[in-house]
Amino acid sequence: MTVAKPAIALIPAALLAACATPGNYPSLAQRPAERVEGTFQPDDAVSEVPAPVQPSADLAARLADLVAQAEAGHREFQASTPAAERLAGNSGGTASDSWAAAQVALADLDSIRSRVAVALAELDSLWVDATVEAGPREAIGSARATVEALVVQEDTVLARLRGRI
8 A cells, every 4th residue: 555655646747747748839929910010190180179069948947947956955054054053062962852953953954955966966967968978068067066066065064063963
């Protein structure tokens, strides 16, 4: 039995040695067809910037409606903010009645903010569609920037109030 163990150990070595036998294998050097030849000339034509696409009357009305919805929601948010600030300033320890009242006030502000954010999401969707289809990005982008600024203001107020509770 002791003679068979060394013989078994030599079998993998013999198999690996067979892989290293000299033979006629293809070269791995770069072939002539793989070499880059020729030169590329830059295009001398000046690319024209397309004129901004004007929104249709329906789209312009929808943009105005979305901005009006967001502004109405923002006014409601601003009207609800003083009460939430008062409750946040008077909130006691965690799980106290005053803390719970402040949390409810913040939840109400979050709910109002979400309505403004829905208008922003619709504007984002319109803007992506206009980007893909070469539509009126400028008009949509302007309305989107207006609503986004409102959402940023609301996020700032909410972060400040959450820090006080």
